[in-house]
Amino acid sequence: MLDFPNAKINLGLYIISKRPDGFHNLQSCFYPVKWCDALEILPAAEERFDITGLPVPGNPDTNLCLKAYKLLQQDFNLPPVHMHLYKVIPMGAGLGGGSADAAFTLKILNKQFELNLTEDALEEYARQLGSDCAFFIRNKPVIATEKGDVFTPTDLDLSGYTCVVVYPGIHITTAEAYGNAKPEQPTCHMDMLLKQDVKVWRDVLKNDFEDALFPKYPELGQIKEKLYAAGAVYASMTGSGSAVYGLFKEKPAALLFPDHYTLWKGLL
Structure with a gap:
């Protein structure tokens, strides 16, 4: 099964407080894209x-796909399977690719073995694998x-917007x-911010990690400004x-970035 x-x-991301368990409480809007x-x-x-495509660092035996399989195997005595992951979504990018792979493993196994x-049950399994796995x-x-x-x-609908992601x-x-x-x-609560016109999100909707990471990695801020210069509304x-x-309401202008950057463009 394929x-x-x-x-x-993430449309906005607010880091609210440190939790006793070492994690953080946050507030964000997760929105799926077709990369x-x-x-x-x-x-x-x-x-x-097996993993092909982009190289995945670390021991394959600790991959979240395998962990997802083991999680269901222990409860349902699943037979052996051959899993092949072709990796396209960059890692360490904030795009949730590894979490998506784990969640889809659960969904495929659920269908394949009936x-x-x-x-709701799949979400509970996914929460055992990672904080944002359940979203997928x-x-x-x-x-x-x-x-x-x-x-x-949320009833937020960005259909018709073109999303350009630069890694x-x-x-x-x-x-x-x-x-x-x-x-x-x-x-202000995230839901209230998202109800405002996308054109004003630039002034009201922020990712708290930018304050911490843009000074250390100036090229990230430069990418953001380049996207605005090319006509992004947010x-x-x-x-x-x-x-x-x-996010672009009209077809984006030509975007020129260094060759080692990875770009993805698609409709939401």
């Missing part, structure tokens, strides 16, 4: 996991709170991003970086 785990962008990996899972005589798990079960725009794993549906090849770990961030209570870093995106 499926295509997709990325997400996708490919994940195929087939029955097999013995367990096997486990009949509800979306339903894969619809939400306001995310607490660790980024408690969701409130400059800088891998930013979650620990690095949060290590320099300063928690602060937002003055631009921001996504997640804890380092990808920066722009």
